[in-house]
Amino acid sequence: MPVRAGVPTLILMFVACAPARISAPTGSALEADPRAMPAWLEREVAALSPEQMRREVEAIRKEYRDSVQVQGPADPVAEVVELKIPADQRTIPARLYVPAAAARPRPLVVYFHGGGFFSGDLETHDVMLRKLANSSGAAVLSVGYRLAPEHPFPAGLEDCYASVVWAAANARSLGIDPARLATSGDSAGANLSTAVVQLLRDRAGPRPRAQVLFYPVTAGLSDTASREQYRGTALINAHYMALTARAYVPRPEDQGSPLFATLRSDPTDLPPTLVVSAEIDTLRDEGEQYAEMLKRAGVKAQWIRFGDAPHGFTQYLGQPGAPAAGRLSLEAGAEALRTAFAGR
Numbered sequence: 610m611p612v613r614a615g616v617p618t619l620i621l622m623f624v625a626c627a628p629a630r631i632s633a634p635t636g637s638a639l640e641a642d643p644r645a646m647p648a649w650l651e652r653e654v655a656a657l658s659p660e661q662m663r664r665e666v667e668a669i670r671k672e673y674r675d676s677v678q679v680q681g682p683a684d685p686v687a688e689v690v691e692l693k694i695p696a697d698q699r700t701i702p703a704r705l706y707v708p709a710a711a712a713r714p715r716p717l718v719v720y721f722h723g724g725g726f727f728s729g730d731l732e733t734h735d736v737m738l739r740k741l742a743n744s745s746g747a748a749v750l751s752v753g754y755r756l757a758p759e760h761p762f763p764a765g766l767e768d769c770y771a772s773v774v775w776a777a778a779n780a781r782s783l784g785i786d787p788a789r790l791a792t793s794g795d796s797a798g799a800n801l802s803t804a805v806v807q808l809l810r811d812r813a814g815p816r817p818r819a820q821v822l823f824y825p826v827t828a829g830l831s832d833t834a835s836r837e838q839y840r841g842t843a844l845i846n847a848h849y850m851a852l853t854a855r856a857y858v859p860r861p862e863d864q865g866s867p868l869f870a871t872l873r874s875d876p877t878d879l880p881p882t883l884v885v886s887a888e889i890d891t892l893r894d895e896g897e898q899y900a901e902m903l904k905r906a907g908v909k910a911q912w913i914r915f916g917d918a919p920h921g922f923t924q925y926l927g928q929p930g931a932p933a934a935g936r937l938s939l940e941a942g943a944e945a946l947r948t949a950f951a952g953r
Contacts, residue, residue, distance in 0.1 A: 646854070647832040649840060653851035662855050666758065669852075670728040680736040681927025684743055685709070694752075696771040702753035703772060704731045705783065706742040714780065716747040716789035716950040718821075719773050721805075723796030723924075725849060726765060726857035727757045734795075737924045737939070741793075744943035747950065748785055750776055754801070758856035762863050769801045770808045777815035789950045791819040791880070793942065795924060796845075796892070797853070799825030803871040803899065806879050817880045819949035821942040823923045824887050828895035829870025830854055835893040844920045845891045872899055876906035883945040884912035885938045890920040913941055 646654065688707035693700040707715070720738055722729040731753050742749040754768035773792065780787035794802040799822035806820055828836070830850075840847040858864045867874035872895055884900040886893045896912060903910035915922065915934045923942075926935025 708742040714786040717785040721794035721798035793821040795823035804868040827872040833894040881909040887918040
């Protein structure tokens, strides 16, 4: 089965998106064993050889990088700083976006890019994060964490955690306020945010004031109604999910970890959270269910669903002819960040 990896082609198929709405989540993954794959996913994983996985991962990486050409113009910001974050015997590439007219010390959003845990980089999210910095008034630190399959779970997650800790410890030199931190990400990167906030809580690290999640992965390898509904037609289809399973969590003991299947994690004492979901997305239900899980635990959380929007729509907000949903979803995230940083 071929990979539906044509990001530029799919994004060009945007239709006018229906207004955002907030309603009861559909489907349920809360009772499911996060390690128990549905039969359709088991078949896809079994049919995927290591060599095929490597070829397809490389092809998706190239297509994702090429998609930058259709994302629209890059907004100017006051400063862009290329960084190397020290971590054990390696460094983590990162990029700091300083918004225009932002007084020091600035709040900071640490952002983890999407891409199935095996693709994406600092360049694929440059256009989106410039807009997020200017709209939120916060500096944005984009993290180039290690990718699977070369570095499976939890390598990329540990890079993301280390980047938040490093940023807080180096707040003065970065011109940021360590008391006004937030995490954010899209898709796989949003999953990394949901895991990072657990680690920060459990390891007594810096405590973010908020997390903003764009269409996150939270259900591990288990099923949801929206995965069933769109597994054959959406960008994140059954084959793409099999690639993630093989590349990022190849060991069965990791597949049910609450740091991957975060819908099964301990939700207590996590930061206020906004989830942006897309109607036409296999990941729709699990993001909304994650927000509902937080609310039941007493965490301030909200989700917003954009009707008729596909997975990835926020990232392509600047594409010529794109509907308003991408811009509106980014503004919703920026507003949540401004509110959190203001202490309201």
